[in-house]
Amino acid sequence: MTTxxxxxxxxxxxxxxxxxxxxxxxxxxxxYASPAARDRVSAAADQLGYVPNLAARALVRGTGLRLVVAVxxxxxxxxxDPYVDRVVGAAARVCAPYGLGVALHWLPTxxxxxxxxxxxxxxxxxxxxxxxxxxxxDAVPVGLRGRVASIGVGSALVPAFDVDNGGGTEAVxxxxxxxxxxxxAMVTGPRWLSCAARSVHAYRRVVRxxxxxxxxxxxxxxxxxxxxxxxxxxxxxxxTDAIVGCSDATxxxxxxxxxxxxxxxxxxxxxTGFDDIPLAAMTTPALTTATHPVARIATAAxxxxxxxRPVPPSTLFPSRLVRRVSA
Amino acid sequence: MTTxxxxxxxxxxxxxxxxxxxxxxxxxxxxYASPAARDRVSAAADQLGYVPNLAARALVRGTGLRLVVAVxxxxxxxxxDPYVDRVVGAAARVCAPYGLGVALHWLPTxxxxxxxxxxxxxxxxxxxxxxxxxxxxDAVPVGLRGRVASIGVGSALVPAFDVDNGGGTEAVxxxxxxxxxxxxAMVTGPRWLSCAARSVHAYRRVVRxxxxxxxxxxxxxxxxxxxxxxxxxxxxxxxTDAIVGCSDATxxxxxxxxxxxxxxxxxxxxxTGFDDIPLAAMTTPALTTATHPVARIATAAxxxxxxxRPVPPSTLFPSRLVRRVSA
DNA sequence: CCCACACCTGGGAGCGCTCTCAGGACAACC
DNA sequence: GGTTGTCCTGAGAGCGCTCCCAGGTGTGGG
Numbered sequence: 223m224t225t226x227x228x229x230x231x232x233x234x235x236x237x238x239x240x241x242x243x244x245x246x247x248x249x250x251x252x253x254y255a256s257p258a259a260r261d262r263v264s265a266a267a268d269q270l271g272y273v274p275n276l277a278a279r280a281l282v283r284g285t286g287l288r289l290v291v292a293v294x295x296x297x298x299x300x301x302x303d304p305y306v307d308r309v310v311g312a313a314a315r316v317c318a319p320y321g322l323g324v325a326l327h328w329l330p331t332x333x334x335x336x337x338x339x340x341x342x343x344x345x346x347x348x349x350x351x352x353x354x355x356x357x358x359x360d361a362v363p364v365g366l367r368g369r370v371a372s373i374g375v376g377s378a379l380v381p382a383f384d385v386d387n388g389g390g391t392e393a394v395x396x397x398x399x400x401x402x403x404x405x406x407a408m409v410t411g412p413r414w415l416s417c418a419a420r421s422v423h424a425y426r427r428v429v430r431x432x433x434x435x436x437x438x439x440x441x442x443x444x445x446x447x448x449x450x451x452x453x454x455x456x457x458x459x460x461x462t463d464a465i466v467g468c469s470d471a472t473x474x475x476x477x478x479x480x481x482x483x484x485x486x487x488x489x490x491x492x493x494t495g496f497d498d499i500p501l502a503a504m505t506t507p508a509l510t511t512a513t514h515p516v517a518r519i520a521t522a523a524x525x526x527x528x529x530x531r532p533v534p535p536s537t538l539f540p541s542r543l544v545r546r547v548s549a
Numbered sequence: 550m551t552t553x554x555x556x557x558x559x560x561x562x563x564x565x566x567x568x569x570x571x572x573x574x575x576x577x578x579x580x581y582a583s584p585a586a587r588d589r590v591s592a593a594a595d596q597l598g599y600v601p602n603l604a605a606r607a608l609v610r611g612t613g614l615r616l617v618v619a620v621x622x623x624x625x626x627x628x629x630d631p632y633v634d635r636v637v638g639a640a641a642r643v644c645a646p647y648g649l650g651v652a653l654h655w656l657p658t659x660x661x662x663x664x665x666x667x668x669x670x671x672x673x674x675x676x677x678x679x680x681x682x683x684x685x686x687d688a689v690p691v692g693l694r695g696r697v698a699s700i701g702v703g704s705a706l707v708p709a710f711d712v713d714n715g716g717g718t719e720a721v722x723x724x725x726x727x728x729x730x731x732x733x734a735m736v737t738g739p740r741w742l743s744c745a746a747r748s749v750h751a752y753r754r755v756v757r758x759x760x761x762x763x764x765x766x767x768x769x770x771x772x773x774x775x776x777x778x779x780x781x782x783x784x785x786x787x788x789t790d791a792i793v794g795c796s797d798a799t800x801x802x803x804x805x806x807x808x809x810x811x812x813x814x815x816x817x818x819x820x821t822g823f824d825d826i827p828l829a830a831m832t833t834p835a836l837t838t839a840t841h842p843v844a845r846i847a848t849a850a851x852x853x854x855x856x857x858r859p860v861p862p863s864t865l866f867p868s869r870l871v872r873r874v875s876a
Numbered sequence: 877c878c879c880a881c882a883c884c885t886g887g888g889a890g891c892g893c894t895c896t897c898a899g900g901a902c903a904a905c906c
Numbered sequence: 907g908g909t910t911g912t913c914c915t916g917a918g919a920g921c922g923c924t925c926c927c928a929g930g931t932g933t934g935g936g
Contacts (some may be wrong), residue, residue: 325641506833
């Protein structure tokens with residue numbers, strides 16, 4: 223078995239007895255080609271095991287090699303978040319049939335120049351923004367129009383895909399209220415993240431409508447911060463009877479700390495999470511939480527951006543309350 | 550602000566008053582170039598915001614657009630595994646400075662033709678195999694020599710990177726023995742995965758050396774299987790006093806089921822995991838487990854494959870016992 | 877009979893880059 | 907003076923593909 227040079231379009235054309243142009247038209251299924259030519263080219267391509275050279279195609283087309291997942295944030299924790307990996311994984315799955323690669327890119331907050339530079343790279347086929355802000359969105363160059371989507375906040379030009387944090391949080395808080403909780407605190411996500419803001423907004427609304435006190439403690443989705451936040455809640459408002467976590471990890475941190483302080487969950491204080499990660503059902507007490515279909519969201523966003531429609535609609539994926547034991 | 554055409558090497562060369570070739574040499578830092586030329590080219594590139602066109606480079610070099618992470622397996626659970634996402638994420642981080650993208654590819658077990666086809670795609674710059682078998686490894690085409698690495702099993706041509714499952718499992722089982730456990734069962738990983746086989750091997754060895762009974766139940770890393778396996782262990786060997794899980798998820802499943810049956814953990818039965826996921830410290834009881842530095846392993850593998858050394862050494866990353874409460 | 881039109885084809889340019897190669901300049905040695 | 911070098915440079919040839927365009931063939935209508 224010799225080390226064969228991969229066969230090129232030229233080889234296929236020669237084998238089929240047509241010109242490169244005709245072979246290209248057949249393979250790309252564009253323009254005219256006689257049925258006979260079609261058959262011969264297809265057969266030749268099959269027999270030679272022809273695989274198009276993506277680099278050449280991208281070069282001449284001027285676009286199309288990578289879908290870049292760009293994450294904004296100043297904080298290393300955001301970049302180390304397994305959430306980002308899940309988005310990248312989902313994007314990679316979507317890209318596979320297109321023969322596209324996925325690249326991960328960090329966008330320092332407050333330096334939108336990075337985006338422009340990214341856009342000027344011809345290798346960039348599509349852009350998927352995550353954890354981003356309005357400011358970054360406004361900096362998206364026109365050249366990328368139709369090839370960008372955002373997970374999180376959107377704009378007139380950039381379609382957004384995200385979970386309905388507001389709805390999920392509302393369901394969670396209402397559930398707490400329905401089960402008799404009246405002094406409900408919340409551990410928030412990072413302030414600059416719109417999804418976190420939506421959760422806070424929903425919490426405020428429900429709590430205000432029910433004439434309950436507002437008790438907010440800053441968090442960052444991590445379990446570590448959850449621990450700290452639980453302690454803070456206990457100190458500032460000792461009579462708190464429920465804590466809403468902005469993520470399941472936060473909720474686990476909260477629960478762990480509460481237990482360390484001798485507080486019963488859910489007996490003394492109910493705790494809820496957000497995300498419904500697989501382990502939420504496994505812990506004791508099993509976590510009451512709201513679903514967050516990350517894979518579906520990322521898949522939808524990647525699909526939309528690859529389809530390249532002019533202005534696809536923004537989509538909010540519903541978040542469902544999952545009642546378990548912790549609340 | 551007009552929509553500028555991205556500047557090309559030609560533009561840089563013209564601005565610097567040199568030829569394309571010289572500019573290329575300076576920018577690639579290869580071959581001769583006078584200091585004066587170097588300065589002028591660098592300045593011009595800076596000023597024009599020159600970004601090389603990866604497609605063109607890959608085209609002429611004949612390699613280099615994507616690092617493909619290929620996962621073998623017949624089972625959808627393997628592909629849906631967040632583990633794969635973590636590998637892809639780590640690879641994407643490593644690739645970023647190289648301007649490379651990462652693609653995810655599924656390699657059906659028993660159909661190594663997929664690998665050849667993949668290799669013939671010129672867009673393929675490097676290949677990272679995960680969850681793979683010796684058979685797949687043997688099918689790696691010579692054309693990819695030096696551009697492949699494997700997470701898991703290796704071969705003479707393909708360097709392997711993996712966690713030292715054997716060492717980790719040994720530490721876990723010894724710990725169980727040291728704390729008085731004498732009837733230790735194990736929930737294994739998928740049979741065809743060499744890392745799972747190493748764990749089983751280590752378990753067998755330690756247990757045999759101590760003249761303890763061998764109690765193996767098949768698993769697949771999932772919490773769901775852990776539940777089923779726990780029940781099976783209880784039925785077949787009711788006097789079991791420790792269960793070694795092949796993953797933290799499995800261990801959580803086991804614990805959940807045991808508790809459902811009224812069995813105390815670790816009072817009646819000690820349970821251990823493997824991976825030391827962040828949540829292992831958060832649950833009650835906190836999970837005794839062995840570390841599995843997935844990100845470090847994947848990073849090392851991706852780095853090695855991008856460096857493209859002829860025959861990098863295979864590496865096993867140590868797994869450390871983490872003593873918590875469950876065992 | 878000629879023209880319009882649809883259908884089909886191949887020549888050829890060119891995407892932006894890398895790399896080989898021939899050759900110039902200059903120093904150091906015989 | 908030649909003869910080696912070493913250092914530096916630019917012309918030019920492609921990499922494999924897509925797409926424009928000129929040109930061919932047939933068919934039907936004026």
